[in-house]
Amino acid sequence: MAKVLMKGNEALAEAAIRAGCRYFFGYPITPQNEIPEYLAKRLPEVGGVFVQAESEIAAINMVYGAAGAGARVMTSSSGPGISLKQEGITYIAGAELPCVIVNIQRGGPGLGGIQPAQSDYFQAVKGGGHGDYKLLVLAPATVQEMVDLMGKAFDLADEYRNPVMILGDGILGQMMEPVELTEQNHTQRTEKPWATTGAKGRSPNVITSLFLDPVELEKHNLHLQTKYDRMSQETLWENYKTKDAELVLVGYGTSARIAKAAVDQAREQGIKAGLFRPISLFPFPKNALQEACKQANHVLTVEMSMGQLVEDVRYNLEFKVPVHLYGRVGGMVPTTRSVLEEVKRWVNSGEGGGNL
Secondary structure, three states: OOOEEEEHHHHHHHHHHHOOOOEEEEOOOOOOOHHHHHHHHHHHHOOOEEEEOOOHHHHHHHHHHHHHOOOOEEEEEOHHHHHHHHHHHHHHHHOOOOEEEEEEEEOOOOOOOOOEOOOOHHHHHOOOOOOOOOOEEEOOOOHHHHHHHHHHHHHHHHHHOOEEEEEEEHHHHHOEEEEOOOOOOOOOOOOOOOOOOOOOOOOOOOOOOOOOOHHHHHHHHHHHHHHHHHHOOOOOEEEEOOOOOOEEEEOOHHHHHHHHHHHHHHHHOOOOEEEEEEOEEEOOOHHHHHHHOOOOOEEEEEEOOOOOHHHHHHHHOOOOOOEEEEEOOOOOOOOHHHHHHHHHHHHOOOOOOOOO
């Protein structure tokens, strides 16, 4: 099939339609506006529904309603908008409803700026709302991967009855790359016996996250934790030249692309560098990370934040290898040259690290 040149946000939106999404509720915010703009035109053409809600809070509660009725539904936003959606997201997770949430990250905190960032990592993988809950979080690094992961996101949402977040950034959303779009044959579940589709011929379904009896609430939380444990099998990652790497770079999304170029330049200069790219941020690919860093004396995370991914890397490596941070913030993007300089800094530091 021929490839077409598409902007990341628009390719992601088209992929959602091809994955069976027929409902979108959202509110404008840069740098993800092309997603609702595209879906506003395309969804009616395929019998779907697009609603620009009066606010992010309204949008996420519309997602709750459509998901509760068994529909494939999504919303998208950027950092400040995702923050406003957090109450609804924890309700959806608590009620065990499938949906897809897209965050095309921008700089913060507060209103910040409209340039790209990766400072919503904690918000995504640790649960930005109240209570004990988890989202499945997928982090694409190319426009093609934005397309490919969209179908998987809807499938995982249905499989686990849980929200799935696609965590991108302003560069991925705005850049254009050739992509291959196919009619995706995903495992969309047409049978959802839990959905509120009318009680004719059966007992009514009740969807809620409210459990006033503490015994029942604890039972529900234990049930959710069992589900999150099952989710741990859904790890995705990429290894790049890590087999003999003495320094391993770790990054996701746009930062991983920059780090990969730095690995190639380091290799040209005789430095044994490699890249580990987590694609699933929750669940985090712990075992694969440990395997990739078996020979490493140093690990360096490359991220557009003050240090968020680095904490999970240290934790999952069990603090057995020195893990350093190279972060840029405020919309500033790491360069291949600056990453390579950091690589040389630690390789030439004379400091050794323990191996796994």
